[in-house]
Amino acid sequence: MGQSVVIIGGGIAALTSAYTLANKGHRVTIINQTDTNSAPSFGNAGLLSAFEKAPLAAPGVITKTLKLMLQGKSPIVLRPNLDPHFYRWLVRFMASTTRARLKKTLILFERYGEQSIQAYHRLTQEEGLDFDFHHDGVMLVFTEAESYREKLRHATDSSKYEVLDYASAKERLGFVAPNIEGVIHLKRNGRLDPGRLMEQLKALLVRKGVCFVSGEEIVDFDVGPKQIKSARSKTRTYEADTFILASGHHTALAAKLGTPLMLIPAKGYNITFEMEESIKPKQCVMFNDLFIIATPRQHDMRLTSKLEIGTSNPDINMKRVQSILANLKTHTVKFELQNPRYWAGFRPLTPNDMPLIGRDSTYRNMVYGMGYGWLGMTFGPALGEIIGRLIDEDLENHQSDDVLLFSGFYQGCL
Ligand SMILES: Cc1cc2nc3c(=O)[nH]c(=O)nc-3n(C[C@H](O)[C@H](O)[C@H](O)COP(=O)(O)OP(=O)(O)OC[C@H]3O[C@@H](n4cnc5c(N)ncnc54)[C@H](O)[C@@H]3O)c2cc1C
Structure with missing residues (x-):
């Protein structure tokens, strides 16, 4: 009989860890405070972009952002506030934008990106899931000559890479206008429909015996000297051998255990709408200099953009939405937003693009699946395997090469 594992969360971090653990015979319960499709794991762009793409903490990003901010064109919005944690994060972020860090990050991205792509292939082929998964690359569109x-x-x-001119890429680019500098096809990336993935994965997990408790917020833990005894909601207590905290950008529970996680929420938006098939791109289009991703999906299109840090206000700011559309429309043909839906959500962002995975240093039976950042869908399955193995094989953090390599706990996020 396997261990009992309670997972707090309900996004990609929770579901992929549950998948590994259920396959290894453990008894898993997932407790999620929402029961709607509102979490970032449902609302993101669905781009799997581990390859040939610079991380956020890259050399030059600060100067470039400041320049764009002064011009009022920056996709990154910095809202200064009085929270010292925010400034500690910023200092770590700035310290991470080095060439040495970039080299390491790119290699790790390749390694865990490849594992995740293979895992998505297996989910479609062996488990029969259909979540609009395409391993067809991303079209990187440049609107600035210098960055091109x-x-x-x-x-x-x-x-x-495939370097293309507008004429040869036109068919695949759909609504993109000719007034661009160039296009480079990054061949190894992929895309999926995140909402469908989450729904199908959840249904698969139910078939594998995973228990889901929705609409239940965990507010605290009962602890012994070195272990968590139970997780508590306002009305119930959940006991387990092991707990996984996979609560996205919500860090209050980790703080209660005395582990302040080095991550902050980074707000982003999506606009999802129906689009005429004749101008719908055939592949995912990433506007490199506008920081806008356009993902064609089976029945609609999704635009995602903005990275706002220093705020945790979940409201949809229509001025931001309008600015995404205004920027985009300078480089597209005329198109109509048919039946538009707007959404905002938060990336759980660490200062150096490394996730926070591994055991708590005091409470050994608490495992973190946090800090998936702006690439949670890209690395979710690989991270789920690492977390699952750590628990299944009863390893300490230092006994897992993957935790040592890819966890922010060992890579400059403490
Ligand atoms: C605009 C935008 C675009 C993005 N685009 C991409 C992309 O193209 N590719 C990519 O790889 N990644 C992308 N991401 C990032 C990706 O969405 C995230 O990294 C990922 O969804 C994080 O997953 P998670 O499981 O850690 O957290 P979440 O999806 O936030 O899930 C956390 C869950 O925990 C629950 N929870 C929190 N606290 C509690 C509690 N106390 N009790 C019970 N439940 C709790 C919440 O209700 C939530 O359901 C994007 C993100 C945004 C915002």
Whole structure:
């Protein structure tokens, strides 16, 4: 008989960890405070972009952002506030934008991105899930000559890059207008419909015996000297051998255990609408200099953008939505937003693009699945396997090469 595991959360971190553990015979309960499809794991762009794409903490990002902020065009919005945690995060972020860190991050992205892509292939082929998964790359569109030239210098390996002119890419780009500088197809990336993935994965987990408790917020823990005895909601107590905290950008529960996690919420938006098939892109289009992703989905289109830090206000600011559309429309043909839906959510952002995975240093039976950042769908399955193995094989953090390599706990996030 396996262990009993209670997972607090309900996004990609929770579901992929549950998948590994259920396959290994453990008894898993997932407790989620919402029961709607509102979490970031449902509302994101669905781009799987581990390859040939710079991380957020990259050299030059600060100067570039400040320049764009002064011009009023920056996709990154910094809202200063009085929270010292926010400033500690910013200092770590700035310290992470080095060439040495970039080299390491790109290698780790390749390694865990590849594992995740393989895992998504298995979910479709072996488990029969259909979540609009395409391993067809991303079309990186440049609207600034300087950034295009810079990327071209690196785009030499034809197994990874395809440099295209507008005419040859037109069919695949759909609504993109000719007034762009260039297009580079990053061949190894992929995409999926995150909402469908989450729904199908949840149904699969139910079939595998995982128990879901929705609409239940965990507010505290009962602890012994070195272990968590139970997790408590306002009305119930949940006992288990092991607990996983996978609560996205919500860090209050970790703080109660004396573990302040080095992550902050980074707000982003999506606009989902129906689009005429004749101008719908055939592949995911990423506007490199506008920081806008356009993902074609089976029945609609999704635009995602903005990275607002220093706020935890969940409201949809229509001015931000309008600015995304205004920026985008300078480089597209005319298109109509048919039946538009607007959404805002938070990325759980660490200062150096590393997730926070591994055991708590005091309470060994608490495992974190946090800090998935702006790439939670890209790395979710690989991280779920790492967390699942840590618990299944009863490893300490230092006995897992993957935790040592890819967890922010060992890579500069403490
Ligand atoms: C605009 C935008 C675009 C993005 N685009 C991409 C993309 O293209 N590709 C990519 O790889 N990633 C993308 N991401 C990032 C990705 O969505 C996140 O990394 C990922 O969803 C995080 O998953 P999670 O499971 O950690 O958290 P979440 O999805 O936030 O789930 C956390 C869950 O925990 C629950 N919870 C919190 N506290 C409690 C509690 N106390 N008790 C019970 N339940 C609790 C919440 O209700 C929530 O359901 C994007 C994010 C945003 C915002």
